[in-house]
Amino acid sequence: MSPEPNAPDDTEASSAPxxxxxxxxxxxxxxxxxxxxxxxxxxxxxxxxDGSETHHAFWADxxxxxVEDRDPDEPIVIKGGISPSGxxxxxxxxxxxxxxxxxxxxxxxxxxxTQVFTADDRDPLRGLPRTLCDLEGNLVDLGEVNAxxxxxxxxxxxxxxxxxxxxxxxxxxxFSQIIEDSAAAVDVPIEFVSTTELYESGDLExxxxxxxxxxxxxxxxxxxxxxxxxxxxxxxxxxxxxxxxGKITETVTDVDLEAGTVEYRCTDMDAGDQTIEGCGHEGTxxxxxxxxxxxxxxxxxxxxxxxxxxxxxxxxxxxxxxSGIDVAENVLGIEPPVPMVYEWFTLDGEPFSSSAGNxxxxxxxxxxIEPEVLRYFFTKDPSKARDFSVExxxxxxxxxxxxxxxxxxxVEASEDERAFAERVYPLVVDEPDEDRIRLPYTFAAVLGxxxxxxxxxxxxxxxxxxxENASExxxxxxxxxxxxxxxxxxxxxxxxxxxxxxxxxxxxDFDATTEIALEELADFVEEGHGPxxxxxxxxxxxxxxxxxxxxxxxxxxxxxxxxxQGPKLGPFLAKVDREFVVARLRRER
RNA sequence: GGGCCGGUAGCUCAGUUUGGCAGAGCGUCUGGCUUUUAACCAGACGGUCGCGUGUUCAAAUCGCGCCCGGCCCGCCA
Numbered sequence: 001m002s003p004e005p006n007a008p009d010d011t012e013a014s015s016a017p018x019x020x021x022x023x024x025x026x027x028x029x030x031x032x033x034x035x036x037x038x039x040x041x042x043x044x045x046x047x048x049x050d051g052s053e054t055h056h057a058f059w060a061d062x063x064x065x066x067v068e069d070r071d072p073d074e075p076i077v078i079k080g081g082i083s084p085s086g087x088x089x090x091x092x093x094x095x096x097x098x099x100x101x102x103x104x105x106x107x108x109x110x111x112x113x114t115q116v117f118t119a120d121d122r123d124p125l126r127g128l129p130r131t132l133c134d135l136e137g138n139l140v141d142l143g144e145v146n147a148x149x150x151x152x153x154x155x156x157x158x159x160x161x162x163x164x165x166x167x168x169x170x171x172x173x174x175f176s177q178i179i180e181d182s183a184a185a186v187d188v189p190i191e192f193v194s195t196t197e198l199y200e201s202g203d204l205e206x207x208x209x210x211x212x213x214x215x216x217x218x219x220x221x222x223x224x225x226x227x228x229x230x231x232x233x234x235x236x237x238x239x240x241x242x243x244x245x246g247k248i249t250e251t252v253t254d255v256d257l258e259a260g261t262v263e264y265r266c267t268d269m270d271a272g273d274q275t276i277e278g279c280g281h282e283g284t285x286x287x288x289x290x291x292x293x294x295x296x297x298x299x300x301x302x303x304x305x306x307x308x309x310x311x312x313x314x315x316x317x318x319x320x321x322x323s324g325i326d327v328a329e330n331v332l333g334i335e336p337p338v339p340m341v342y343e344w345f346t347l348d349g350e351p352f353s354s355s356a357g358n359x360x361x362x363x364x365x366x367x368x369i370e371p372e373v374l375r376y377f378f379t380k381d382p383s384k385a386r387d388f389s390v391e392x393x394x395x396x397x398x399x400x401x402x403x404x405x406x407x408x409x410x411v412e413a414s415e416d417e418r419a420f421a422e423r424v425y426p427l428v429v430d431e432p433d434e435d436r437i438r439l440p441y442t443f444a445a446v447l448g449x450x451x452x453x454x455x456x457x458x459x460x461x462x463x464x465x466x467x468e469n470a471s472e473x474x475x476x477x478x479x480x481x482x483x484x485x486x487x488x489x490x491x492x493x494x495x496x497x498x499x500x501x502x503x504x505x506x507x508x509d510f511d512a513t514t515e516i517a518l519e520e521l522a523d524f525v526e527e528g529h530g531p532x533x534x535x536x537x538x539x540x541x542x543x544x545x546x547x548x549x550x551x552x553x554x555x556x557x558x559x560x561x562x563x564x565q566g567p568k569l570g571p572f573l574a575k576v577d578r579e580f581v582v583a584r585l586r587r588e589r
Numbered sequence: 590g591g592g593c594c595g596g597u598a599g600c601u602c603a604g605u606u607u608g609g610c611a612g613a614g615c616g617u618c619u620g621g622c623u624u625u626u627a628a629c630c631a632g633a634c635g636g637u638c639g640c641g642u643g644u645u646c647a648a649a650u651c652g653c654g655c656c657c658g659g660c661c662c663g664c665c666a
Contacts, residue, residue, distance in 0.1 A: 044594070055606060083666055123666060227663065270664060294666055318593055318661035343594070344659075351659095380602085385595060385659070395601045395615060402614065414612070416604065443628050463628060495627075532623095539624060553626050565626065 043312070043321045043339035046383050057419040059381060060101040060427075063309065066338045067106060072308045074112045078103045079307045079337070081118035081195075084158055084175035086129040087139065087354040090388055091313075091345045093182060093362060097378035098311040098342055100188045104427050115190045118301055119179065121158040121172035122196040122291045124248040125150070126271040131354045134165050135177060137363035155247035155269055155276040157291070159196040172196065182362035186371050187430065195297070198304060199288050205260075207300045208287045211237050211331060212255055212262075218331050222295055225323040237296050240285035242266040242278070248291065249278060261286050295320055299328040302337055311340040311382070342382035348389050360390065368393055368488045370481065373400045375428045391492055397441040408434055437478035439465050441485055445496035446567050448486030455575050456482050462531075462571075498561040500576065505589060506562035514555055515587075517545040522585035525578060535570025559584050 045066060046059050056062050067076060080095030082088070096117060103113045128150055132140050142150075145164035150171075153161040158172030168174040176192065183190050198204045211218050215236055223231040236252035240262055247266065254263035262285055266278035292300055298320060301307065312321065321339060328336040344351070350358045365374055368390070377396060380386065389395070406413040407425035426432060439447070439460060447456040456479055460466045466475055489496040510518070524537045542552040557566040560573070573581050583589050 042593095085666080120666070126665065225662090272664075298666090314594065314660050315666085316661085320661095320666080341594075341660095383594070384602090387601080389601075392601070392615085398614060399601075414603080417613075420603085440628080446628055459628085465628090536624080543624090549625060557626085568626075568628065571628085 043317050043341045044383070045338065045340045046381070057416070057423045058101075058105070058379070058427075060105045060379075061423070063102045063338065063340055064105040064109065067102070067309050068109070070308060070335070070338065073306070075114045076103075076106055076111050076308045077306045078106075078113060078115045079118065079301070079305060079310045080115075080190075081120055081301070082179070083120040083123045084172045084179065085123070085125070086175060087131060087133045087359050087361065088175060088179045088182065089352045089354070089359040089361060090347070090365060091352050092179065093186070093378070094311065094313065094342050094345075094382070096179075096183050096188055096190060097186065097375065098340065098382055099309065100190070101379060101427060102309055102311075102340075115188070116193050116305055116307075117179070117183070117190050118193045118195050118198075118305075119172065119176040120195045120297070121170075121176060122199055123294075124155050124157055124269070124271075124276075125153055125161060125171070126276070127154070127274070129354055131357060131359070132164060133178070133361065135167060135174070135181070137178070137361040139357070139359070140165075153246075154271070155245075155278075157196060157241065157248060159194065160241070160246055178361070185362050185366055186375055193305070195291075195301070198301070199291060202288060203304050204292070204300055205287050207303055207332065208238065208292060209257060209260070211292060211296055211300070212287070213257060214331055215255070218296065218327070221326050221330055222323060224326070225295070225319075236262070237293055238262055238287070238290055239293060240264045240283075240290035242281055243283045243285065243289070244281035245279040247276065247278065251278075253282075262290075295323050296327055296331070299324050299332055299334070299336065302328060303332050303334045307337040309338045309340070311342055314341050314343055317341045340382065343385040346385070346387045348391055349387055360388070368484050368491065369397055370484070372429050373397055376400045376403060376424075379424050379428060390488070391494070393488055393492075394441045394445075401438045401440070404429070404436075404438065407432075433474075435471070435474055437466060437470060437474050439478050439481050441481065441488075442496065444481045444485035445489045447479075447482045448489060448496070449498045449561070449567060449572075450500050450576070453479065459571070459575060495565075498557075498563055498566050500560060501562050502580065505584065505587060506558060508555070508558045508587070510555055513545050514547055514552065517541045517547050517552065518555065518559075518585050518587070520544075522582045525573065525585065526582045528578065529574070531571035531574035533570075534574050535568065538570055559587070 045063060056065075078099040080099045082092050082095055099115055103115045106113045128142060128147065130142050132142060132145060134140060149162060150164060153171075158175075159170045161171035163169065163171055163174045165174060168177055172194075176194065180192050183192075199208075218237045219229060219233065219235045220231055222235070222237070223229040223233075229235045236255060238252055238255075239248045239250055240252065241247070242249050242264070245266060248269065249264050249266045250269055251265045251267040252262045253265055256262070264283060264285060266281045266283075268278050269276045291297060302310070302324075321341075325336045328334050346352070347358050347360055350356075352359055362374070373396060376399075377388070402411065402413075403421050404425060405411045406417055406421040413421070443460075443463070443465065447459055450456060457466065457475060460479070466478065470478075485496070488494075489498075521537060521541050524541070525534060529537070538552065538556070539549070541547075542549050553569060554564055556569050556573075557563050560566070560569075560576075566572075
C-alpha cells in the first residue's frame, strides 16, 4: 500500500530522467543525447519537440509522420479499444475517431490502412453498473433488468455473461454492438475484434505461451510498475477462467507448457472496494481458457494484430503505456506502436458517469447534430481537455458552419484558420458540396417551433436562408437540421423550446382592455395581411388601447405558446393558418 | 508527496514547435430593419494570455519557481 518499501524500485520505475519526459521504461541512461528525436517512449506525441519535422495544420498529419517514420508493413494497422463494460459514451468515441483521422491521412498519402477496434470483452465484470442501455441507446436502470443474474456473474468475462436485454449473445456482445453501431453512425469503416475471440481462436495462444515461457522476465518487468508483483515472487502472468464457476481467477499454481496448460485455484479477487469470492475449485486450464493480465494483454494485442498506431486516454499515459513499452520490447521483443494520448471530455462540465446519469451516446448526439458536426468535434487538438456542451451545442454547430464556410472561401479568416479548414474539411465531409445549405442552428430551432414542414421552408426562404434556385435535395438536407435543433430545444428546455399550442388553448387571464385589443387584432388578421403588417398592427393595437407593449406581446405568447416570450410574433402568426390564429386570438379554441 | 497534461475575452475556442502589434465565433451593448419582444444587418465594448521571475531589442510563445484543475504513481481496464 505504502510506496515506502519499494522506494528504490519505485524511483527507478516511475521517475523520468531530469527534464526529459521519459517515464519509466528500462533504466536507460540519464543523458539522452541532447533533447529530441530519441524520446520514442513519451506518449505525448503531439507535444514532442521534433525540429526535423514540418509543422502541420492538422495533428493527424504529425501522427502520420511518426507512423511513416517506422517504415511500417502494409497494411498499416491502427487500433483502438475499450472494455464493453457498460453504456458506451461519447468519450469512448475517441478510440474510433482519433484513429480514423490518422488512418484517412495515411490513406491519402497512398498507404493501405486497416483500422481495428478491440472489444476487450474477456475482461471480468468487476461491479454492477447502475445504468445500462438497450440497443437503441435508451438508458435503463439496473433495477429494470435482471440484476440478480448480473450479480451472480461478477468476476466472469463479459462474453460469458448473458445479455440482460436478451437481444445479444452476451453482455459483452450487447455493448460491443452499440459501439459498432456508433462507428457506423459516424461513417467510420473499422474492423471489430473480440478479444475473447482472439483467445478462443488461438490467435493469442503463441504469445501467451511466450509470456509464460518467459514469466521470470515478465515478472521482473512488471514488478517495476506494480507493487503487488514481487521481483522474485510467484506471480504468473495468466488468469484462467474457472471451469467450475466461470470466473477469472488469479492464482496459478503450476504451469505445464509441454501440455499447454496451467493449474489454478479459484481464489478471491479484489475489485475496487469489494471482493469477488472464488469458489475454491482447483483445476486445469488451457492457454485459451483464460486471459493475460491487461499489462500484458495490451502489448499482446499489438503483436497479434501488428499495431502501428494507437490512441489512448490520459489514464493510460503514466501507467499502462510505460509498462506496455517495456513488455513489448523486453518480453515480447516487438516494437510498440506510435502512441497518442488524448485528453478526456466532460459533458456539460461534468465527467462522464453512467452511474450519475451523466452520459450521452452517439445515437443521442446524432439526434441533435449532423454526423459531420460530430466528426468535426474530433478534429480538435486531442491534447486539450474539452467540454461537450449540450447546453451550448449551438456554439459547436456555428463553429462547424464557419469551418465549412472558410473552406469554401465564403468568409474572411486568418491564415491558420484557412489552412486548418482546407486540410481537414475534406476529411470531415464525405462529399463536399458547395451548394449545401446550412440554416443557422438557433434559427433552425426557431423554425422547430412549428411542426409544419411547408411553413418551416417558407420562413427559411423569406429570411433568405434558402436561395431561390436551391435544389429540392439541398432544401431537404437543410431542413433536417430543424428536427435536430427542435430536439435540442426540447432536451435542454432552453429559450427555443416553444411549441405552438394548437390542440388546446393555454390557461390565461387577461384584463378587459387586453381582451378588446385582442379582438381587434383578430379582426385585422381575419382581413388577411402580410407578416410585417401584422407585426405593425400589434404595436398599433396596443397603443390604441393603451395596453402595455410588453404585456400585449406577452398575451400573444401566452395564447400561442403558453410562454412569457417567443419568436417575433407578427411574421410567425402570418404564417400559421389564418382560421386558427383568428380563433385563438378570440380565445374560442 | 512524486511524475505527466492542461490553464488565452462573460462563454466556446484558434494562436504556443519556428519569440515579432492579442485573434475568431457566440454573448453583451449601441444603432439599423418605418415605431421596446430574442430570426436579419452594421458598429462598439470586452483580455494583468493562471501568478512571479529570468533570458531577449522583443515573451501568450523559451528557462526557472509557484498556484489551480485533471490523470497516473494501489487494483482493474
